[in-house]
Amino acid sequence: xxxxxxxxxxxxxxxxxxxxxxxxxxxEIHAIMGPNGSGKSTLGNVLAGHxxxxxxxxxxxxxxxxxxxxxxxxxxxxGLFIAYQHPVEIPGVGNAEFMRMAYNVKAKKEGREELxxxxxxxxxxxxxxxxxxxxxxxxxxxxxxxSGGEKKKNEILQMALLEPKLTILDEIDSGLDIDALRIVAxxxxxxxxxxxxxxxxxxxxxxxxxxxxxxxxxxxxGRILKSxxxxxxxxxxxxxxxxxx
Amino acid sequence: MQKEIPVKxxxxxxxxxxxxxxxxxxxxxxxxxxxxxxxxxxxxxxxTLGYPHRTHEMFxxxxxxxxxxxxxxxxxxPTRLDDDTARSLVYTGCENSVLFFIDGSLDxxxxxxxxxxxxxxxxxxxQNQAAKREILEKTKSEKDIFALLNAAFMKEAFLLDVKxxxxxxGFIQLIFAASGSGESPALSTPxxxxxxxxxxNIGIIARFVSLDKGAFSIPALSISAGEGAKIKYICVQxxxxxxxxxxxxxxxxxxDTHFTCITASSGSAxxxxxxxxxxxxxxxxxxxxxxxxxxxxxQAHHYIRLHHEAMGCISRLKFRNILNDKARASADSTxxxxxxxxxxxxxxxxxxxxLSPDAKADSKxxxxxYADDVxxxxxSAVGQIDPEQLFYLKTRCFSQDMAQRILTxxxxxxxxGKIPFAPxxxxxxxxxxGKLER
Numbered sequence: 001x002x003x004x005x006x007x008x009x010x011x012x013x014x015x016x017x018x019x020x021x022x023x024x025x026x027x028e029i030h031a032i033m034g035p036n037g038s039g040k041s042t043l044g045n046v047l048a049g050h051x052x053x054x055x056x057x058x059x060x061x062x063x064x065x066x067x068x069x070x071x072x073x074x075x076x077x078x079g080l081f082i083a084y085q086h087p088v089e090i091p092g093v094g095n096a097e098f099m100r101m102a103y104n105v106k107a108k109k110e111g112r113e114e115l116x117x118x119x120x121x122x123x124x125x126x127x128x129x130x131x132x133x134x135x136x137x138x139x140x141x142x143x144x145x146x147s148g149g150e151k152k153k154n155e156i157l158q159m160a161l162l163e164p165k166l167t168i169l170d171e172i173d174s175g176l177d178i179d180a181l182r183i184v185a186x187x188x189x190x191x192x193x194x195x196x197x198x199x200x201x202x203x204x205x206x207x208x209x210x211x212x213x214x215x216x217x218x219x220x221x222g223r224i225l226k227s228x229x230x231x232x233x234x235x236x237x238x239x240x241x242x243x244x245x
Numbered sequence: 246m247q248k249e250i251p252v253k254x255x256x257x258x259x260x261x262x263x264x265x266x267x268x269x270x271x272x273x274x275x276x277x278x279x280x281x282x283x284x285x286x287x288x289x290x291x292x293t294l295g296y297p298h299r300t301h302e303m304f305x306x307x308x309x310x311x312x313x314x315x316x317x318x319x320x321x322x323p324t325r326l327d328d329d330t331a332r333s334l335v336y337t338g339c340e341n342s343v344l345f346f347i348d349g350s351l352d353x354x355x356x357x358x359x360x361x362x363x364x365x366x367x368x369x370x371x372q373n374q375a376a377k378r379e380i381l382e383k384t385k386s387e388k389d390i391f392a393l394l395n396a397a398f399m400k401e402a403f404l405l406d407v408k409x410x411x412x413x414x415g416f417i418q419l420i421f422a423a424s425g426s427g428e429s430p431a432l433s434t435p436x437x438x439x440x441x442x443x444x445x446n447i448g449i450i451a452r453f454v455s456l457d458k459g460a461f462s463i464p465a466l467s468i469s470a471g472e473g474a475k476i477k478y479i480c481v482q483x484x485x486x487x488x489x490x491x492x493x494x495x496x497x498x499x500x501d502t503h504f505t506c507i508t509a510s511s512g513s514a515x516x517x518x519x520x521x522x523x524x525x526x527x528x529x530x531x532x533x534x535x536x537x538x539x540x541x542x543x544q545a546h547h548y549i550r551l552h553h554e555a556m557g558c559i560s561r562l563k564f565r566n567i568l569n570d571k572a573r574a575s576a577d578s579t580x581x582x583x584x585x586x587x588x589x590x591x592x593x594x595x596x597x598x599x600l601s602p603d604a605k606a607d608s609k610x611x612x613x614x615y616a617d618d619v620x621x622x623x624x625s626a627v628g629q630i631d632p633e634q635l636f637y638l639k640t641r642c643f644s645q646d647m648a649q650r651i652l653t654x655x656x657x658x659x660x661x662g663k664i665p666f667a668p669x670x671x672x673x674x675x676x677x678x679g680k681l682e683r
Contacts, residue, residue: 048640049639049640050636051632071639072636072640073639073640073644073645073648075640076639076640076641076642077642082640084637087637088631088633088634088637090637090638090655092654092655092657092658092659093652093654093655093658098641098651101643101647102642102643105642106642141655141659162641162642
C-alpha cells in the first residue's frame, strides 16, 4: 500500500529525514518510535503534504501512485488520514457540519451516497457513543475549547467517519488518561482490518499494549535504525532508547 | 484625551457653514416647535465644538472631510414604502410586533404593534416633557457631531416603553428605512428612547435599510434598563452602496441587568456605529458583538465607549471583520473602569480577516482603569486565513477553495451564530455570507 524509498526531507535549510525506507501493506499496523527530534512527526507531516516541509530526495508510492505529486486534499481523497498530536481549533465552524461536509466530499468522490444532516447525525451519534463523546461536541467549533483527550477522540471520530485506507496516528496517546487511552485504542483497533493499514507514531510503548503492531521501527537522527516486532517495543520499555545508540 | 478641534480650518468652516444654512432653513420651515429647545441646544453645541477632522479622537479612522456629510437635503415628507418592499423587510415572527420608521417618521399604516396586557407601548414624545428633558440632558453632554445633528434636525421622536416584569418570547422589530431620492443626500434623523422596567426580558431588532443612492441616515437610540432587565438587541445594517449611515446608540444598565448586543453590518460608502454603554448598577453585564463583511469600497466603523461604573460588572466585546477589495473597517473601543468599580471583569477581542492586500482594517482596543482588583484584557489580530487551519481542512478532503470558504464563513459565523432569533440569524447569514460568493 505504502512504499517509501530513501526519503530525504526537511524544513527550510534543515534536513530532518535522512533516508527513510519503509513498506506498509494492507492489514498491517506499524509503530514508529524514537526519542524527541528523531523525525517521527516530520514523517507524518511529509506524508500528509504539509507545505512547510520540502522533499529533497526519494519517492513515496501510495496505492501505486506517486504521493509526493499530490495536493494534501488529493492524498486525503485517496485514503490517507493523519490524526494530529495537537489538532488546530477552528471556532465558528461547527464540528458536526464540518464532518458531514468532509464525509460527503469523500462519498461523492467514491460514488457513494451523500448524507443529509439528519442521516449524518444518526451516523455521527453512533460513532460518538462508541468513543464516549458527549453529544454537546457536535455543535461546538471544531476542537474549540476541547481538552487534549477530547481533541484526540475527535480525531478518531473523523477516522471512523472517513474510513481511510492508511491512517497515521501522530502521538495519539499523548495527554490521554488511562481510561481515555483505553477507549481510543479500542476504537482504533476496531477500525483496523485487512483492507487498511495504520502507522502509529509514539514515544511510549503503552498504547502498544492495546494496539498490537505487526512491526516496530525505531527512528534516530532521521533514519530507521532498527526494526522488529512487538518484542522490540518491550525492549525499549525496559532499556530505553539507549539500545539504538 | 480629546484633542482640541481647530475650528478655523477652511474645510471645517465650510462644513459648519453648510450645517448652519440648512439649520436656518429647517427652523424656518420644516421643524417641529415641540423640539425647538433641543434643536437650538444641539445647533449651539455644534457651533462650539466645531466640525471634527481626522485628528479628532472620535473620528480617527473616518473621513469626515466628505462634503456629502453636510450637503444634505431635509425631506419634508417621508417617502412612501410599497407593501411588497415593506413585507420583505419584516422577519418571520415579527409580523405583529413591527414598527416602520420611514425617513425618521413612524408609518402607522405599515406598523403593527400589539401588547396583550398593555405592558408595552410606543408613543410620540412631543408632549412627553420627561422624555424631552431626558433628550435635552443627554444632548448637553454629547460630543459626537452626528448625534448632535440628529438632535438639531429632530422632528419626531418616540418612546418604546416596557413595564416592569414584562417578558416577550418573540422579538420587536424596528425598521428604519431611509430613502435617498434627489440630487443631494437626504437626511433621516430617527430618534427612539427604549425604556425597559425592572425584571423585563425583551428582544429588539433594529434593522437599518438605506433604500436608495444618497440615503443619509443618522439615527439615535437610547436604551435604559431597569434592575434585573435582560435585553437582547440585534442591529442589522444594509442597503445601497452609495449611502451613509451613522448611528449613535447609548445604553444605561442598572443593577443585575444583562444586555446582549449583536451588530451586523453590510457596509456602504460610510457606516459608523457609535455605542456608549454605561454599566451603572452592580452586577450589570454586557455581551457586545460586531461583525461586518465588506467588499469593493465599502466601509464599516465601530466606535465603542464602555463604562464600568459599579462593582462586579462584566463586559465582553468581540469584533469580527472580513474585508475584500478596497474595503475599510475599524474598531476603536475603550473600556473605562471608573474608581470604585472594583471586581470589574472585561475582555475585548478584535479580529479582521483580509482577503485582499488593498483592504484596510484598524483595531484600537483600549483600557482605562481607575479601580482596584479588576480583570481586564484585550487583544487584536489582523491577518489572512490561518495556514494551519487551511492545511487541516485540506487533510480532511477539502479543496483549497472549499477550505477557504469554510474558514471565512466560520470566522463571521462566530458572531452571526450568536444571533438569538433564527429568522434574523438566517437573514443576516444570507446578507453577509452571500457577499463571500464571487
